[in-house]
Amino acid sequence: MDNGDNSDTDRHGDDRDPSGEAAAAGPARPVLEAPDIKRVLTRIAHEIVERAKGADDVVLLGIPTRGVFLARRLAAKLDEITGRTVPVGSLDITMYRDDLRMKPARALARTEIPADGVDGRLVVLVDDVLFSGRTIRAALDALGDIGRPRAVQLAVLVDRGHRELPIRADYVGKNLPTSLRETVKVRLTEEDGRDGVLLGARRTDPSGDR
Amino acid sequence: MSRTLIRGAQILGGAPRDVLIDGETIASVGGSTSTGSRPDDAGAQVIDADGLILLPGLVDLHTHLREPGREDSETVLTGTRAAARGGFTAVHAMANTFPVADTAGVVEQVWRLGRESGYCDVQPVGAVTVGLAGRQLAELGAMHESAAAVRVFSDDGKCVDDAVIMRRALEYVKAFDGVIAQHAQEPRLTEGAQMNEGIVSAELGLGGWPAVAEESVISRDVLLAAHVGSRVHICHLSTAGSVEIVRWAKSKGWRVTAEVTPHHLLLTDELVRTYDPVYKVNPPLRTEADVLALREALADGTIDCVATDHAPHPHEDKDCEWGAAAMGMVGLETALSVVQHTMVDTGLLDWSQVADRMSARPAAIGRLAGHGRPVSAGEPANLTLVDPAYRGEVDPAGFVSRSRNTPYAGRELPGRVTHTFLRGSATVVDGKLT
Amino acid sequence: MKRHLISAADLTRDDAVLILDTAEEMARVADRPIKKLPTLRGRTVVNLFYEDSTRTRISFEAAAKRLSADVINFSAKGSSVSKGESLKDTALTLEAMGADAVVIRHPDSGAPHRLATSGWIGGSVLNAGDGTHEHPTQALLDAFTMRRRFTGSGGGSGSPGGGTGRDLSGRHITIVGDILHSRVARSNVHLLSTLGAEVTLVAPPTLVPVGVGSWPCEVTYDLDSVLAKSDAVMMLRVQRERMKDAFFPTEREYARRYGLDGERMSRMPAHALVMHPGPMNRGMEITAEVADSPRCTAVEQVTNGVSIRMAALYLLLGGSEPAVSPRPDTPRTEENDR
Numbered sequence: 001m002d003n004g005d006n007s008d009t010d011r012h013g014d015d016r017d018p019s020g021e022a023a024a025a026g027p028a029r030p031v032l033e034a035p036d037i038k039r040v041l042t043r044i045a046h047e048i049v050e051r052a053k054g055a056d057d058v059v060l061l062g063i064p065t066r067g068v069f070l071a072r073r074l075a076a077k078l079d080e081i082t083g084r085t086v087p088v089g090s091l092d093i094t095m096y097r098d099d100l101r102m103k104p105a106r107a108l109a110r111t112e113i114p115a116d117g118v119d120g121r122l123v124v125l126v127d128d129v130l131f132s133g134r135t136i137r138a139a140l141d142a143l144g145d146i147g148r149p150r151a152v153q154l155a156v157l158v159d160r161g162h163r164e165l166p167i168r169a170d171y172v173g174k175n176l177p178t179s180l181r182e183t184v185k186v187r188l189t190e191e192d193g194r195d196g197v198l199l200g201a202r203r204t205d206p207s208g209d210r
Numbered sequence: 211m212s213r214t215l216i217r218g219a220q221i222l223g224g225a226p227r228d229v230l231i232d233g234e235t236i237a238s239v240g241g242s243t244s245t246g247s248r249p250d251d252a253g254a255q256v257i258d259a260d261g262l263i264l265l266p267g268l269v270d271l272h273t274h275l276r277e278p279g280r281e282d283s284e285t286v287l288t289g290t291r292a293a294a295r296g297g298f299t300a301v302h303a304m305a306n307t308f309p310v311a312d313t314a315g316v317v318e319q320v321w322r323l324g325r326e327s328g329y330c331d332v333q334p335v336g337a338v339t340v341g342l343a344g345r346q347l348a349e350l351g352a353m354h355e356s357a358a359a360v361r362v363f364s365d366d367g368k369c370v371d372d373a374v375i376m377r378r379a380l381e382y383v384k385a386f387d388g389v390i391a392q393h394a395q396e397p398r399l400t401e402g403a404q405m406n407e408g409i410v411s412a413e414l415g416l417g418g419w420p421a422v423a424e425e426s427v428i429s430r431d432v433l434l435a436a437h438v439g440s441r442v443h444i445c446h447l448s449t450a451g452s453v454e455i456v457r458w459a460k461s462k463g464w465r466v467t468a469e470v471t472p473h474h475l476l477l478t479d480e481l482v483r484t485y486d487p488v489y490k491v492n493p494p495l496r497t498e499a500d501v502l503a504l505r506e507a508l509a510d511g512t513i514d515c516v517a518t519d520h521a522p523h524p525h526e527d528k529d530c531e532w533g534a535a536a537m538g539m540v541g542l543e544t545a546l547s548v549v550q551h552t553m554v555d556t557g558l559l560d561w562s563q564v565a566d567r568m569s570a571r572p573a574a575i576g577r578l579a580g581h582g583r584p585v586s587a588g589e590p591a592n593l594t595l596v597d598p599a600y601r602g603e604v605d606p607a608g609f610v611s612r613s614r615n616t617p618y619a620g621r622e623l624p625g626r627v628t629h630t631f632l633r634g635s636a637t638v639v640d641g642k643l644t
Numbered sequence: 645m646k647r648h649l650i651s652a653a654d655l656t657r658d659d660a661v662l663i664l665d666t667a668e669e670m671a672r673v674a675d676r677p678i679k680k681l682p683t684l685r686g687r688t689v690v691n692l693f694y695e696d697s698t699r700t701r702i703s704f705e706a707a708a709k710r711l712s713a714d715v716i717n718f719s720a721k722g723s724s725v726s727k728g729e730s731l732k733d734t735a736l737t738l739e740a741m742g743a744d745a746v747v748i749r750h751p752d753s754g755a756p757h758r759l760a761t762s763g764w765i766g767g768s769v770l771n772a773g774d775g776t777h778e779h780p781t782q783a784l785l786d787a788f789t790m791r792r793r794f795t796g797s798g799g800g801s802g803s804p805g806g807g808t809g810r811d812l813s814g815r816h817i818t819i820v821g822d823i824l825h826s827r828v829a830r831s832n833v834h835l836l837s838t839l840g841a842e843v844t845l846v847a848p849p850t851l852v853p854v855g856v857g858s859w860p861c862e863v864t865y866d867l868d869s870v871l872a873k874s875d876a877v878m879m880l881r882v883q884r885e886r887m888k889d890a891f892f893p894t895e896r897e898y899a900r901r902y903g904l905d906g907e908r909m910s911r912m913p914a915h916a917l918v919m920h921p922g923p924m925n926r927g928m929e930i931t932a933e934v935a936d937s938p939r940c941t942a943v944e945q946v947t948n949g950v951s952i953r954m955a956a957l958y959l960l961l962g963g964s965e966p967a968v969s970p971r972p973d974t975p976r977t978e979e980n981d982r
Contacts, residue, residue, distance in 0.1 A: 101964050105962040110669065145676060147679070409857070411854075413858070415754075486758075531754060533752030533775065535733070
């Protein structure tokens, strides 16, 4: 799978659903439609400007795959709002995962740090779904090997709960209370051809063990 | 005197007949099989040979018994037991022992050990040159005059590459009708050789053993034999080109004979892709085209006989990387099965021809009395019974040889030796050693 | 390729591209303040070297250490190995020590294959050069170097990762020198052709193996005839000892017929690379002028070697099973489809 589903869902093995197609195991119900996503990203952009007092030193780092597209969309909004170009990049966390040995070796995604780096900046990590928090833990480790930001914040499109680590998001598109038997699928035009967030039922075998 | 009646055996694959063994000889070969016993069968042990083929005891021109010197891999006793189980009643023990069988003393020792074993006659082969070093002729005459009465001489494992030494050896043994069995391998062309040189060696990066290194020596030696009017025998011939040379030499009426091993009739260098040293042998496994040419040559008589080149090695010499592994395969216990598989079941040879290629011809080349004789009254009772309908996987754990380095482990092969008789006494009964 | 990296011939195009893409990411780690990843923490990599090859050994060592693996260097020189300990017993020792991977350099062709298939060890085996057989990571780093140069992603800046996902289709690669004894040539012929390149071997006929006809490449004895169409010319080290075995008459004649000098280099296309796996015999297969020219990638190849070996170690050890060539019954995941 790609790290688009490093959204914390994928700590549950086959719960992750890279293609999105197999979500059809249960009828998936849309919880955010394309206009909703556009709206919450605009809101988050404004919140960032608000809280970062103009966003002068903000660097957006998306977590591949879908977090990168969200980060780029956010950056475009920020450019619009601030009239400046906000640096945006990507941060692959694969090699920092704590569950590497539980699954086959994964292909790496691109880490792309903006030219001026992250030292002394306000880094906003961007991901699609916040779940156990383990992805963000890995992202913080990865970030630490790259530089020393002034502060790190987290923006997510969906927070579905069930945290396993003391991690919270600074900017949340939608809080979505879920059961562990449910799946959250984020689809973005850049990757999936259309925008939307779907809530579905996971397949009957919850172990997902290979 | 013990008497044994073999009832209903197909002699050389022919119609069922009864054969009575009395003491060391075949007393009678009866007309047809019958359940009623004839008066002279009284008291004889009866073997029901229904469906079995009766052959003269097999003769191997090329066996490494390893004793003296490498008793960790084989001894005369274990090797002759393996031979008996494979249907052999006589084997020629190669000279590359430690010390080398290049004196009357060593060949007599081996000969005596063979007599004591009682499983199979052991005819020692004498070295051509002292220490197999290729420089100085060994005392060929003394070895011939010894109790072992050596008639076959070979530096096998090494080639007699010096043309003058080869010529002298060929000439010298004429005095007592000896024969030089040449391990044809041009040494300079095979330095660092690990396998057949060709497509597979190019890919695997293993040092190549080119066919021409064999063929060039055979070419020289058949010309030398013709020039001095001597007998030359080509050991383990392995290439299609060698077949052509021997065929041409025979067409000239020159006194050339040749042998092929069972493994060269079946296996190809493709197996080396596994890098499993069980396939490492000298001469190396060749190509499919070579295998087919060898089968054809054995069928048409260009190649005179099958010889096992039984080469036992201890486990550690094969349980290692290819480059460090010893060359050679055991073969006594699987030879007949491989020949049935490659030659009989393919229609290339019938059983009477198998008897010729595995008994009569090798005995004749070695001038070995009492072996390779017809199955008829008055002949020595050196006999082998084979069940050609048997099918089974080769299980090295069941070998009686001290070594297990067979390339056929797990492979299904046809045929099984059920009984072997050496001068009338059974060495193998129902597939088991007595 | 399953658990092991034994031969470039075992790699599919997708395997090879995945390794190159992964190496592309690994290369970026070298530009960071902290050149280390936690990925293989707690894993043990043994460098088992039966031949002196400091260059290859330290490259693997650096790669393993950058991934936080524990590295044990086991040199056959001066150890029990030189006292006749068999490969098997050494392997059993390494297994008992809990080696997750064994990087082996051995003078016998097939020794890594044997190590991987004999059941002596349970870990992954990486071939760091066996006899005159293969040296797959060398071929991978060569291909990586070419892809970076051809797509302009090398040299630090340029369009980052421009080559990701790409192979070497349509490229003409010429390999010159002692093909017969070269594991680098064997691995490169397999890998480069798998990646879509057209490979031409150039050597005196004595240094071309019998059986080369089955290889996926062209063979010529005339270097000058192929220079103009080459996107890269890879010069192999030619050992002077070969002269004694009459593979060629003199060093001078070899250099004249098969060496790369400035004049020959000038007849290559402007973009074409000169490659050398090292160590170079200056004055033999390559002149100093060519070796020191900006077209020569020899030093870059060394740098890239670490990235490639990181990629190989990661893909073999970084998960519960290797990422390369999943078993046919394993559903393909996006990792492999990317």
